[in-house]
Amino acid sequence: MNSPKIFVARLLGLDVFDPLGDRLGRLRDVVVLDRGRTGRSAATGLVIEVPGKKRVFVPMTRVTSMDSGQIITTGLINLRRFSRRGAEQTVAGDLFDRRVHLTDGSGEAVVEDLGLERQRNGDWLVSDLYVRRDTGRTAFGRSKGEHLLVAWDEALWGTASAPQAATSFVAAHEDLKAADLADMLHEMTEKRRVEVANELQDERLADVLQELPDDDQVQILSHLDVERAADVLEEMDPDDAADLLHELPDSQQELLLELMEPEDAEDVRRLLEYEEDTVGSVMTPVPVVLPPEATVAEAMATIRQQEISPALASLVIVARPPLETPTGRYLGVVHFQRLLRYPPPEAIGNIMDKDLEPVSDLDSVVHVTRELATYNLTSIPVVNAQHRVVGAVSVDDVLDHILPEDWRAMDPDETPEPDGATPARP
Template sequence: MVAKDSQVFISRVIGLPIVDAAGDQVGRVKDVVCYLRTDGKAPRVKGLVVELFARARIFMPIIRVRDITPNQVAILGQVDTRKFQRRESEILVAADLFDRSIERTNRTKILDVSMHQVRNREWELLSVALRTTTGVGRFGLGGRTPPKVVGWREIPELILKTGRTAAHLVAEFSDMKAADVARELHDLEPESLAAVVDALDDETLAEAIEELPEDEQIELISQMDTARAADILSEMDPDDAADLIKDLPQDVAEDLLQRMEPEDASDVRRLLVYEEFTAGGMMTPEPIILDTGATVAEALAHAREESLTPALASMVFVTRPPLETPSGRYVGAVHFQRLLREPPTTLVVNMLDDNLEPLHPQAPLAQVSRFLATYNMVVAPVVNDDGALVGAVTVDDVLDHMLPDDWRGDQMDRPATEVNHGAL
């Protein structure tokens, strides 16, 4: 495992095999994607460009990278095979920076760039290796000085110029919460909004759209070309994507579903069969699901996954195979706090909450909210008539449906200080 603050030179990462959790090679690293930031902050690494065996190039978020060694890059989770599409605000380190001159004389060029891990699975650029040609050397050839390593701040290409361009706004958004990005999008003029939406990466834009009022969600999705809109919907939480698709014309909705990644579209289609104000209509189909042989250590490893919301991470569910919704027979659930109190080798199946009855997909909002309040829970299992776990409904899902229809729009119109202090 790469130690925090130890630097990794990117030339040594390019060409390394990418291996999944099972140890199987899925491709090779072709480049590193980063973006500039405001206020003198170091450029942040966004992810890797990975070439699959079929020669297709995809994007691998840096948060999915578990470990970088001299021999390989290990990743977590499934590989998204959608073709990599570069955004205007992104820098490809090898393609854009390697061999680039940084002086008018063209004598000093970038040899390499290093990155370091500043927090768990969060990387930033650290330094740049330079080489200078000194003029005419032996045999009439240019002489070279030994490589010199400098900080990233000494490279003009890595410092964001002042202004309010789309690239500048995207850089500002990089350190904002999704709700704050949504507020910024809400306040932009149409022309600036279109430029920023085009420059934003799919994940950031999807998270921001989830925080916008419904009418603005529909307007933004409707203005995108179909392929980009489908990519955004694939990045959204399935329950939020389903809510949005329900409000689109039927032919448009079906076209988008056809263009989405098959697995993502399948999750959304299963949610669309339920009424909106039911457990099935509010749930997410992607809770933590373990088999009966899983241990506490395995359960905690799943709960640490950064992509999970705190609510979803607060409980693990045990089922028979298959372990994806709709699962095999639902066995029970274990609270996160109980996991913390037991030895790592203990089987989770021996720790089930025997007093917790699951919700039915058709359970109405009132029943779901009473259930969570009665048992002091933030997430609850949803099990169908066949005994299969079909998802989990969280307290934030319930709040989204209990608040007035225009509550997001009301938040957009309030000063940020009021919202941040909890005013509703």
């Protein structure tokens, strides 16, 4: 007798343990091998995210127990990064949201989940598809439909090149950090990456783009409607938007800048004027700047805003008005910890650090990196030749420029494989 069915959507995100109860990682996907119309697709392994945010492959032969509460393996894991081979497909990445034709003649449906069933010989085979079939429109114009559980042989898959929605995938990963979602997009096929990008909200897509390699950024932006591409650029940090525009032809740069809101476009244009690898080309042009008369309470309220990154919130730049960059004359900074030590009514001009020297917008990235390291800073003010504040550079602004170009695709520090581990594919 076969074991009860397990549905993949209920497994995603579950912790994976070894036989002693130690946590190995978290399940991110299931790999299946397409056998065509000759037989049921078989689950060949799991994609597990181990510490270090690396996704590795665990063969199903190493899975000793799997249910809706937890997954237990033999504990032997090959730490080589997962990459699909041959006819392998990932369930969440490739099959969810795919359209299928129902063999009873009732039309098409969209796959929302996939059931697996363990056989007597230990193989895990696809048993059922949980699908949604549209049945028309409501009075308000919204689509309505019904959910069905159909056997694997009661549905025919459309071609892999057919458009695939990404609604279920995005919903299942809405709580994932932007950097982790970017890792998943980077591992997808170009077609699937674009489908998921089209489903993301502008702000979410902007956050994810900032975490992707340049080639992936350009590929996604090039597939967006030009007006939406401009909207997404507006949501990005100006320095990241400028870096992305640098990768595009001049004509495309100008078109997108014209479609952006003038204020957002102006910040990006200023950064594009700087030569590559200068401080001005990587700085954030909208740092936290307050006049010396501002109080500690006002400073704390300003850096508490959600859109301000922790690095930029670590210090408040004090300058003469105007406070928009380029500001009036630079006066000094107030470190966050210093704000915590003084009463709310105290003017920040009385407690500012006048000794912290800002860097020039024409300095090299190497120079500002050394300054940040020398003085243990997470951000530092940037001024122009007239000693007016034009921005700030934070640690995250320079990291991308000092790490290897392909650092996102590189594995974390290699961890020796446990004795007896075998290759990730049978």
